[in-house]
Amino acid sequence: MKVLLIGSGGREHSLAWALAKSPKLTKLYAAPGNAGIAAHAELSDLDVSDHAAVITFCRDKQIEFVVVGPEAPLVAGLVDDLDAAGIKAFGPSKAAAQLEGSKAFTKAVCDEANIPTAGYGRFDNAADALNYVRTKGAPIVIKADGLAAGKGVVVAMTLADAEAAVTDCFDGTFGAAGSEVVIEEFLEGEEASFFVLSDGINALPLATAQDHKRAYDGDEGPNTGGMGAYSPAPVLTDDLVADVMRSIVEPTIATLSKRGTPFKGVLYAGLMITSDGPKLIEYNTRFGDPECQVLMMRLKSDLLELMIASADGTLDQSHADWHDDVALTVVMAAKGYPGVYKKGTEIKGLNVISSDEAEVFHAGTKSDGDKILANGGRVLNITALGTSVKDAQAAAYKAVSKIDWPEGFCRSDIGWRAVARET
Numbered sequence: 001m002k003v004l005l006i007g008s009g010g011r012e013h014s015l016a017w018a019l020a021k022s023p024k025l026t027k028l029y030a031a032p033g034n035a036g037i038a039a040h041a042e043l044s045d046l047d048v049s050d051h052a053a054v055i056t057f058c059r060d061k062q063i064e065f066v067v068v069g070p071e072a073p074l075v076a077g078l079v080d081d082l083d084a085a086g087i088k089a090f091g092p093s094k095a096a097a098q099l100e101g102s103k104a105f106t107k108a109v110c111d112e113a114n115i116p117t118a119g120y121g122r123f124d125n126a127a128d129a130l131n132y133v134r135t136k137g138a139p140i141v142i143k144a145d146g147l148a149a150g151k152g153v154v155v156a157m158t159l160a161d162a163e164a165a166v167t168d169c170f171d172g173t174f175g176a177a178g179s180e181v182v183i184e185e186f187l188e189g190e191e192a193s194f195f196v197l198s199d200g201i202n203a204l205p206l207a208t209a210q211d212h213k214r215a216y217d218g219d220e221g222p223n224t225g226g227m228g229a230y231s232p233a234p235v236l237t238d239d240l241v242a243d244v245m246r247s248i249v250e251p252t253i254a255t256l257s258k259r260g261t262p263f264k265g266v267l268y269a270g271l272m273i274t275s276d277g278p279k280l281i282e283y284n285t286r287f288g289d290p291e292c293q294v295l296m297m298r299l300k301s302d303l304l305e306l307m308i309a310s311a312d313g314t315l316d317q318s319h320a321d322w323h324d325d326v327a328l329t330v331v332m333a334a335k336g337y338p339g340v341y342k343k344g345t346e347i348k349g350l351n352v353i354s355s356d357e358a359e360v361f362h363a364g365t366k367s368d369g370d371k372i373l374a375n376g377g378r379v380l381n382i383t384a385l386g387t388s389v390k391d392a393q394a395a396a397y398k399a400v401s402k403i404d405w406p407e408g409f410c411r412s413d414i415g416w417r418a419v420a421r422e423t
Contacts, residue, residue: 007069036362200262228414
């Protein structure tokens with residue numbers, strides 16, 4: 001089977017790495033890909049926002065299946081257009097992808113299905129939003145309604161920060177994404193990520209993970225797209241997973257099906273484990289980044305087969321098997337990230353890390369002859385396995401120490417919560 005993978009980040013490199021193992025795969029293409037993905041796929045500079053061009057490419061190359069990695073093409077309806085052209089794809093329709101594309105849409109689904117989530121208000125003007133914030137006080141969470149490249153959420157610990165976040169949204173900081181704002185109560189607890197595959201009716205649980213959003217050690221500094229992750233997440237016990245399936249995931253899938261917009265693809269539930277039980281923080285309609293990297297390291301089953309079952313509506317006949325080992329990934333980012341950072345700096349030492357030690361998934365990289373150059377904020381994901389979080393952590397950081405990139409940085413404490421539980 002010829003497959004096209006859409007995307008260029010660390011998530012997509014780990015998906016390419018996993019897809020390449022499938023006996024079903026005969027040829028993998030990636031658009032646009034990166035320097036790491038090039039080891040598994042033929043890269044194309046295809047403009048993935050041009051859906052007609054993607055369809056033409058698929059027909060020219062006789063692509064039988066398209067895997068859409070990032071959220072933007074899903075929200076833009078790429079899967080709908082591929083489906084209309086008779087090309088099978090993995091991912092939700094434009095209507096179902098609103099679970100990620102609109103915070104207000106997700107809240108409406110939660111209301112309809114009685115899904116536990118943070119209390120909230122939604123606003124289309126600054127005056128009412130500011131009045132709500134001043135009434136509720138801080139801490140409080142301000143969310144731009146639409147896609148904002150992971151930057152539209154502010155956890156405001158002071159009233160002044162909350163007011164500034166509201167003003168930023170309505171002043172156009174996040175473009176059209178901030179034209180409506182969802183303001184949520186601040187939830188106390190521990191965050192975790194839970195992933196399932198859905199074929200529109202059936203839900204197949206995958207695995208749990210825990211991300212590290214803050215830029216610096218000790219969960220300090222600004223929010224990022226994610227500085228590291230590990231899987232499984234001990235905070236999500238078997239009983240809690242069953243609770244999440246029953247009270248959050250299954251009602252969501254049933255509600256979208258009842259609405260006539262069935263959800264197919266991977267559903268990523270961002271959860272807060274509170275004293276009252278798990279509550280939904282947000283949904284993503286694609287694999288997390290960097291959570292995908294640790295999930296792919298642990299997955300024993302054929303990823304391509306599972307994705308096809310999701311598209312075909314046969315997940316009730318599928319099962320996902322996992323390695324018992326813990327997987328942990330450390331993100332190396334360009335200094336200055338998530339603010340201003342420099343591109344084009346050379347990364348050395350990658351060739352001395354063997355696959356027995358760790359997998360290095362490329363995120364923001366490009367090739368320049370024999371050189372690998374940084375080409376983004378989050379640049380590398382160094383991912384290792386171990387019998388415990390502590391062992392996986394040690395293996396990952398041993399590999400990190402071999403990388404010669406003075407212009408990069410990483411946190412030194414990925415997995416710290418789980419390591420503390422183990423001791």
